[in-house]
Amino acid sequence: MTEQVLSAAELWRSLSTLILAAIVVMGSPGPSTMSVTALGAAFGLRRSVGYVSGVILGTEAVLLAVATGVVALLLSMPGLTPVLTTAAAVYILYLAFRIATAPPLSMRDPDVPAPSLTGGFLLAVVNPKAYFAIASVFTGSTFAVHAGALDVLLRTAILGMMIVVIHVCWLLAGASLASFLCDPVRSRIANACFAAILIGTAILALMR
Numbered sequence: 001m002t003e004q005v006l007s008a009a010e011l012w013r014s015l016s017t018l019i020l021a022a023i024v025v026m027g028s029p030g031p032s033t034m035s036v037t038a039l040g041a042a043f044g045l046r047r048s049v050g051y052v053s054g055v056i057l058g059t060e061a062v063l064l065a066v067a068t069g070v071v072a073l074l075l076s077m078p079g080l081t082p083v084l085t086t087a088a089a090v091y092i093l094y095l096a097f098r099i100a101t102a103p104p105l106s107m108r109d110p111d112v113p114a115p116s117l118t119g120g121f122l123l124a125v126v127n128p129k130a131y132f133a134i135a136s137v138f139t140g141s142t143f144a145v146h147a148g149a150l151d152v153l154l155r156t157a158i159l160g161m162m163i164v165v166i167h168v169c170w171l172l173a174g175a176s177l178a179s180f181l182c183d184p185v186r187s188r189i190a191n192a193c194f195a196a197i198l199i200g201t202a203i204l205a206l207m208r
Contacts, residue, residue, distance in 0.1 A: 018141040018155065022162040025137050030129040031092055032059060033170045034201050035099075035120075038194035040174025042102040042187075043114040052171050054117035058124025059134075059163045066134050067156045088126040092198060095123065100195035103187070129201075134159065 027033065032055050039048040065071045098115060124130060138159060142151055174194075180186065 014141050015158070018137065018158055019162065021137045021140055022159055023166070026133045026159075026162065027166040027169075028133075029197070029201050030133070031088065031127045031198065031201055032124055032130060033167065034194070034198045035092075035095055035123060036167050036170045037174035038099045038191075038198055039115060040171045041177040041194060042099050042174075042191050044178045045171065045175035047114040048171060048175065050117040051115040051120040052167055054120025054122075055124045056120075056164055056167050057117075058121040058127075059130055059167070060160055061121075061125055062127075062130045063134050063138070063156060063159055063163065066131070066138050067152055071131055071135065084126050085128060088123070088128060091119070091123055091126065095119070096195040096198045099198065100192050102191055103184075 036048070036052050036055055039051050062071070095115060138155055141155065177190065
């Protein structure tokens with residue numbers, strides 16, 4: 001056989017290791033997760049769905065690029081990393097400004113749009129943490145002694161589901177604060193803090 005499948009015990013051990021690594025590494029605070037939480041708090045659950053859907057789709061695209069080796073090829077191209085870094089920094093600053101200046105939900109004009117699906121997708125695909133975190137988790141576990149196509153598909157499917165779960169959890173965490181932040185003073189303070197946290201996590205990611 002070209003591939004030796006792991007035993008049941010080893011399979012569950014590999015699965016639990018992969019999920020735990022995804023929670024710790026991919027689910028830790030970063031530009032995408034913090035932006036999702038901040039949007040949920042600043043704009044509420046319903047108006048944040050489009051943006052969060054874009055973030056999930058973009059992060060899934062990064063996962064596919066890692067799984068197929070496209071990321072390694074792209075990062076080997078001279079000058080591409082600084083372009084991605086600059087694009088990420090510009091959009092994160094813009095998003096932080098939108099969050100910091102968002103009015104309380106009780107005073108929100110429904111005609112003023114929240115950040116869009118396209119914006120969430122763009123942030124995800126230029127988010128440097130996503131590439132490092134997903135690559136680290138993806139290569140850190142295997143379901144077969146000799147990794148083959150099935151092994152890659154299994155890891156991709158599991159991490160794909162974890163991307164959805166992680167971002168939905170961060171969104172719900174932010175949205176749970178929305179009613180508390182209807183007060184104008186609390187809202188302004190919280191939005192400014194969320195914007196600062198988003199910029200801080202982005203700086204840490206960009207310094208990698």
